[in-house]
Amino acid sequence: MEQIKRQRKINTDDSDDMKIKQFHSAHQSISYFEDLSNEIICEIFEYFDFDYIYEIFSNLNQRFVNLIINSNLPIKINISSISKPNFERYYTNIIIPYRHRIKSLRITNIFAVNIILSPQDNISKLTRLETLILTNISSSYLRNLQYLINLPKLSSLTIIYKGYTKFDRAKIYHQIFQLPVLKYFNVLLGVDSTPILSSMSFATNKYSSIEHLVIKNNIELDTLYVILSYVPQIRRLSISFYAWIDISFGFNYSR
Structure with a gap:
């Protein structure tokens, strides 16, 4: 009888040991965010706005402080509401402490544009900026666009606003076509299709590096011819075309 009891105790102990080993084995297989390498964490951070990352991780531990604050990690800034x-x-x-690291910048507030893009010295510090998105920016801030020519890596630009006149549109196109490395331009400038030919002539000796052009506002065919004369390297074109017979349709071209 005693032998049977001892055998049962041994079996119970073995079972407990097995459960403990399985428990530890299961926990050892769990991956934690902090177990990831710095390279992978940095790649993950690139998908989020910097203010979100800063708020969550900057006070977590010294490792994340170094990754976020004391590193050269490119950052995205989204200034909306x-x-x-x-x-x-x-x-x-x-923005001021980390502007040399800003890779993507989205602005929808007029006062933000005036503060960030107005002083030429501010623009010159955005040396890594590749993508700029400006939404609901009034024509009174068009003068700020002239400073974009100082951005050595700006390859993608979006300007969305429905209140521009034909003279505003011509001025914007002139300034944008001077940007040295711009490849993508997405634009919505006004809702009418008033021609801008009187204030914008065909290109003769100065051309743009744009390869992908998206025009979302209504546009006359003659105006489109003028614009296309500035973009000989274009590979993809997407427009909303407003014909004189009052028919709207979409057009996409790739080569």
Whole structure:
């Protein structure tokens, strides 16, 4: 009888040992975010806006402080629904210290454009900026676009606003076509199809590097001919075309 009890105890102990080993084995197979290499974490961070990453990880531990603050990691900035006082703090604490690392910048606030893009010295510090998106920016800030020529890596630009006149549109096109490395231009400038020929002539000796052009506003065919004369390297064209017979249709071209 005693032998049977001892055998049962041994079997129970063996079973407990097996469960403990299985438990430890299962936990050892679990991967934690902190177990990832710095390279992988940096790649993950590139999918998120910098303010989101900064808020969550900057106070976690020294490793993430080094990755976020003391590194050369490219960052994305999205300035959309934010009050002016909050933006001023954001500008002081986030944009100014890390502007040399900004790779992508999206702005939908007029006051943000005036602060970030107005002083020429500010523009010159955005040395890594590749993508710029400006939405709902009024024509009074068109003069700021002239500073974009100082951005050595700006390859993608989006400008969306429905209130521009034909003179505003001509000025914007002239300034954009001077950007040295621009490859992608997405534009919505006004809702009418008033020709801009009177203020914009065909290209003769200065051309743009744009390869992908997206025109979302209505546009006359004659105006389109003028615009295309500036982009001889174009590979893809997408437009909303408004014909004189009051028919709208889409057009896409790739080569």
